[in-house]
Amino acid sequence: MIYPKKLEEIIEYYKKLPGIGEKSAERMALSTLDMPTEQVENFSTSLVEAKNILRPCRICGHITDKEVCDICSDEGRDKNIICVLEDYKSVFTFEKTGNFKGVYHVLNGLISPTEGVGYDDINLPSLLDRIEKLENPELILALKSNIEGETTTLFIKKILEGKNVVISRLSYGIPIGADIDYMDTVTLDKALDDRKQISE
Amino acid sequence: MIYPKKLEEIIEYYKKLPGIGEKSAERMALSTLDMPTEQVENFSTSLVEAKNILRPCRICGHITDKEVCDICSDEGRDKNIICVLEDYKSVFTFEKTGNFKGVYHVLNGLISPTEGVGYDDINLPSLLDRIEKLENPELILALKSNIEGETTTLFIKKILEGKNVVISRLSYGIPIGADIDYMDTVTLDKALDDRKQISE
Numbered sequence: 001m002i003y004p005k006k007l008e009e010i011i012e013y014y015k016k017l018p019g020i021g022e023k024s025a026e027r028m029a030l031s032t033l034d035m036p037t038e039q040v041e042n043f044s045t046s047l048v049e050a051k052n053i054l055r056p057c058r059i060c061g062h063i064t065d066k067e068v069c070d071i072c073s074d075e076g077r078d079k080n081i082i083c084v085l086e087d088y089k090s091v092f093t094f095e096k097t098g099n100f101k102g103v104y105h106v107l108n109g110l111i112s113p114t115e116g117v118g119y120d121d122i123n124l125p126s127l128l129d130r131i132e133k134l135e136n137p138e139l140i141l142a143l144k145s146n147i148e149g150e151t152t153t154l155f156i157k158k159i160l161e162g163k164n165v166v167i168s169r170l171s172y173g174i175p176i177g178a179d180i181d182y183m184d185t186v187t188l189d190k191a192l193d194d195r196k197q198i199s200e
Numbered sequence: 201m202i203y204p205k206k207l208e209e210i211i212e213y214y215k216k217l218p219g220i221g222e223k224s225a226e227r228m229a230l231s232t233l234d235m236p237t238e239q240v241e242n243f244s245t246s247l248v249e250a251k252n253i254l255r256p257c258r259i260c261g262h263i264t265d266k267e268v269c270d271i272c273s274d275e276g277r278d279k280n281i282i283c284v285l286e287d288y289k290s291v292f293t294f295e296k297t298g299n300f301k302g303v304y305h306v307l308n309g310l311i312s313p314t315e316g317v318g319y320d321d322i323n324l325p326s327l328l329d330r331i332e333k334l335e336n337p338e339l340i341l342a343l344k345s346n347i348e349g350e351t352t353t354l355f356i357k358k359i360l361e362g363k364n365v366v367i368s369r370l371s372y373g374i375p376i377g378a379d380i381d382y383m384d385t386v387t388l389d390k391a392l393d394d395r396k397q398i399s400e
Contacts, residue, residue: 003292004253004264004265005265006246006249006253006254006265007254007263009246009250010247013239013242013243013246016235016239017227017228018227018228018231019224019228020228024219026292027217027219028217028218028220030292031218032217032250033251033254033263035216035251037251037252040247040251041248041251043247044244044245044247045244046206046209046210047232047240048240048241048244049206050206050207050209050229050233051232051233051241052237054207063233064204065204065205065206092202092226092230095202
């Protein structure tokens, strides 16, 4: 073994991060050793604190350090327009466009009959609860255009049939099969503007 | 601010790592939150432990978790052949070639008159001490081919003049100005084989 054990350990951890291979992980680990001790200690503390402090918003399921996230508690946002997303990472992607003035609902998954993920395994019951309390609810479904995404979209459309909810989904500005988190903000803006109503 | 404060914090730390930009740091931070808590805690602990436990080898200055590093305490290595390097990262690069059976001496810097770095600001005195104790010492200087590297090479050559030391430097298999840490092992092997004696 070329590296001392402790160094090998942090190389292994860096390798678990997305897009980091052997060589990058080595460079990152060696560079960590060159940092001032205080900086490494603060990094170390922040990692555990971030993991412990951050939790789902009680209302929308987005990640937050409060009970209710900044978006849900923002008076300036339209609580009647709810953008439904698969995970909280997509919230950050949407927020970067800066154009959406509604709120979010994070499903934390998608319905998948083949993998046994049903309606109440994801944050769908809480979405229905939210809708019940609104006067003119509008849902914008921004889910992946794969089987699970389509299944979930159809399920939501069906379960809300007859209720007074305007449902739309993002327009097909988004390339089929692509991950929402990797979308450029222009395409995402376009898809938001051209959203297509799917309720009758 | 789009991200919760704690998340922003770990993004900032990831950005300090080499080759990591805004987008990569965000992905790495979000992926950290998705890791099991235990894994994040262990990562966090390892970072601080690596920083605290790893220190310079008493003999050669290479980084180690012991008082004397594995290379210096390896009976199978020729203690008379010392490869002199600027920093410990280069030791790992050399060890990867697997062909060098001597030992190392890490200068932890280079002589630089313009920046006021002199002979005893780097690990040169300890190198001379080591050489004094050897019967047939041979030095292989593997320093950068820039001004500081050449200055240090010339200084070592001059200070050892008249002493019974064979001094060589790596052959010009290494591209001028390139960093030794980014060298492929084949080029490095070649440069090691073709090393050129510079003592008379």
